[in-house]
Amino acid sequence: MSENKSLLRLKQITKVFSKGTVDEVRALDKINLDVDAEDYIAIIGSNGAGKTTLLNIIAGVYPPENGGRIIVNDKEISGLSEYRRARYVGRVYQDPHIGTAAKMTIEENMAMALLRGQPRGLRVASDKQRRELFHAALAPLGLGLENRLNALVGTLSGGQRQALALVMATLSKPAILLLDEHVATLDPRTAQIVLDLTEMLVKREKMTTIMVTHNMELALRHGNRLIMMHKGRIVVDMNRGQKADLAINDLIVAFERASGEEFVDDNILLPSG
């Protein structure tokens, strides 16, 4: 069975918001998903499909409803709080402000990131050796950040901060990388830089990656697997072979066939950005 080599397994994951009120929303509905170690999954779906909720469940922002299980490397992590899961899960958010600390320097941010999931002690957080490591990790961005280690992160542009957030999320090589529309707010050129960097890092560090996006073109171009969500369910799940020759129109057809609904979200057709 493929189950044994799955790095991440989600079993019967349901999440209901505002339970028992008129506003009750079933954001995730009995999701089952096996993610292989080498998977780079692009998840698309319209607003409210449950994409971000799924990432939040994996990261431990909130627990799934009773009975849902999250298993990483055959170890159940459903009961672990967010900070305890940090050693398995790195994450980049849509908003560059969330992934970096503005009032601290680039060096201090990197030093925070370096100790992901490890106990923190009374050692001064950054020394020469660590600075060299930060320098080497930032240089491939081509943004010159490696020479500005003492600059406050708040003085960087949104694109620079997002690139830094990506480097920080991957610095200590978590098993799983979650990307939550991480280029959606960037200008096209910066978005491309961050996307190229993503490809490079995912390949180099062999991280299992789940990327949520609104952008079909992006989902087709990146990753070896494509998942489409709708109303809290996975309605399409394609591997590399199936998605290889696909065009956006084929995706829409696949969506309509799977969900039994007409595709109406204009938002999702926005060109890459």
Next chain:
Amino acid sequence: MLDVVGHVLSFSLYEGLVFGFVAIGVYLTFRVLGFPDLTVDGSFTLGAAVTAVLIVSGVNPFLATLAALGAGLCAGMATSLLNTKLRIPALLAGILVMVALYSINLRVMGGANVSLLREVTIFDQVSEFLGVSTRIGYQLVVAGVLAVIVFFILNWFLRTEIGLALRATGDNEQMVRGFGVNTDMTTILGVAIANGLVALGGAVVAQGQGFADVGMGIGMIVMGLAAVIIGEALFRPKGVARLLLAVLGGTFIYRLVISVALRLGMAPGDLKLITAVLVIIALAVPYLQKKIRREWQPPAARW
């Protein structure tokens, strides 16, 4: 005339250093952690009360001062536990502990005040040890040595791995949690250390003035804020070390202005009103400036 100037300056320097501990505590909570902690008024008196009672009962004044630090740590821990474990808003948690401490301080002292006039304090011991008999001389030595110790410990601590996590908690809590930091723990630690420093200030002030009084902490939080704001505005510090020095400098300037105003005939009772007005102006000016320049944007959240 020069005598008076020298006296006012040196006395303000002494006060700037001892009340500087309070200001650094306020700086740690309000600025570093983003935790508006009002425990301060209570923990300042707690430090004074604990030290005074221990000294009267014969404990070594240095140990009594350390005990005050410990009591302050506990007070800060109480506030931050209410906030992190019971989800009581920070402002309210601080007020609750501050009010509770009023009763506790009365119990500790067994009354509204404790006199230290005939007791041996750290000042007396240092005076004897160094052979310095001028009051302001040994006061400055005691306050200066303590300030240097606090400065070096904090300047080191805030740059350690834990210290970095603590600062990042105030800057971007969501991010640090994502990197595996238990932000409840860093908050508890930070608020505890802050109140420990405040209590240390209370302990030294009580020994310097020769008594502890249940009302001596009133307005400490506002004084601390005023000192922090003055320090930031005048010195525009960057980096941990300069920030700490700026807060001490701000406290000195604040105490100097107060001393001068009192010499010029300001009624001591008006002090807290004037301080409060100063803080209000300092907090309102940046907003009003932005408002006038039409740059103001509503904040994402407010305390």
